[in-house]
Amino acid sequence: MKILYVGDDWIGSNARSLADGFRQAGHDVVVIDTTAVTLPTRFSPSWLYAKTKQRRAPWPREQVHHQIEDAARAFKPDMLFTYKGVHLDQERLLGVPAPVRVHYSPDDVGNPYNTTPEYLAHEAQWDLVVTTKRHNVPELTARGARRVKFVRSAYDPAWHRPCAKRGAQQYLVGFIGARRPDRAGLITRLAKEHGDKLLVHGPGWRRIPALQAGHATVGGAIYGDRFAAAVASVTANLVLLNSDNRDTHTCRTFEIPATGGLFVGERTDEHAELLTEGSECLLFSDEEELRDILQHCARHPDRAEQIAAAGHRRITTEAHRYVDRAREMVDEL
Incomplete structure (x- = not known):
């Protein structure tokens, strides 16, 4: 499959590890980094905006959506995969031309901190909602999600492997x-x-x-x-x-x-x-x-x-x- 993957791409992030997981499974993956939206640099204008307005700044979000839409036109994906995209524009995400659209959440979607009103208003339009919390499955179904999949968390052999200590202290x-x-x-x-x-x-x-x-x-x-x-x-x-x-x-x-x-x-x-x-x-x-x-x-x-x-x-x-x-x-x- 050709997968347009939308998620954080900083080194060590679980989102990056999952994107590599799709690549290792044999799929063609293009990643759009959302870090500027989800984790703005401390004391940056975007960070200050989020702290004072209690919502993500519009300008990095606009940049990310332009990248998504440009990539979709050039790449023509079979799947849009969004890793915790609750702070993005849901209508624009769901409007990306792809036969299948998947939203993945690593956190409890029953906790309001892990959702937004905009996301909840559009949740039922995703083809598949993936959760790592087993108790979320009936809750998502009751909220109207079309299809729900529970998967456990995971590890990345690139990072999570035995290695030597860097000091004698035990x-x-x-x-x-x-x-x-x-x-x-x-x-x-x-x-x-x-x-x-x-x-x-x-x-x-x-x-x-x-x-x-x-x-x-x-x-x-x-x-x-x-x-x-x-x-x-x-x-x-x-x-x-x-x-x-x-x-x-x-x-x-x-x-x-x-x-x-x-x-x-x-x-x-x-x-x-x-x-x-x-x-x-x-x-x-x-x-x-x-x-x-x-x-x-x-x-x-x-x-x-x-x-x-x-x-x-x-x-x-x-x-x-x-x-x-x-x-x-x-x-x-």
Whole structure:
């Protein structure tokens, strides 16, 4: 198929990985980068406009739509595939000449933060709506979506693979992900308990003084090789879910074991389906259980390595790459 792919194209983004997944599946893919609309540079005119008006600036959106329409005329796609295009002009997207139009959302579309009124008004006109949240399927159907497909998140072997550490420090516990209210308390308490044995990377964590006071190593967002190196330096890699998305799995569910890290995550049905508790991952339902797991990892690092290796084999030998998800969606069509 000839696929006109509309989504963020910055290095390390899941949208870029999925676009490459379609290419790896044998399709001809042209990517239109939407980063200027979805993630405007901090303190840029577009960023300031979005902060004050609570909507995306019109001028980068207009530029993106011109690129889409120019590419469609030259490329004549069989499919328009839009990765979380809720901030784009829906009428113009749906007017792109392509036999099939697909909208993909990596987040909970039941959360108003992940949609817009304009998108919701046009949702029923998409030929296929794809969600990574199983609970969204009946909700989307009830909202009038023509056809709905659930696919799980995935990992990208280009980035998520075992690699050597970039330093001699070995942390007992680590978390890579954005600061959120439902995570901040746990991470702060872990800093008090484990001090310099805790590694935290992601947006917002540097603004918590208690982490620095506890001597935890704290850094910003990391992607690609830096992500893999950070995972390698941690014995127990936390997989924390987003309660606003009602997550029962997340991208880290696949990325951590694919990178060779020990998966220590929240206990959900989906996590239990994907990895065998006790031999391929370690799951917890509360902080007391997590503390027991961390104590066990500290006392038995060799066993932690064995579980990590088994989790890596399970995830990487099953169909959990972005190319596999691309094939699932094409098969649906």
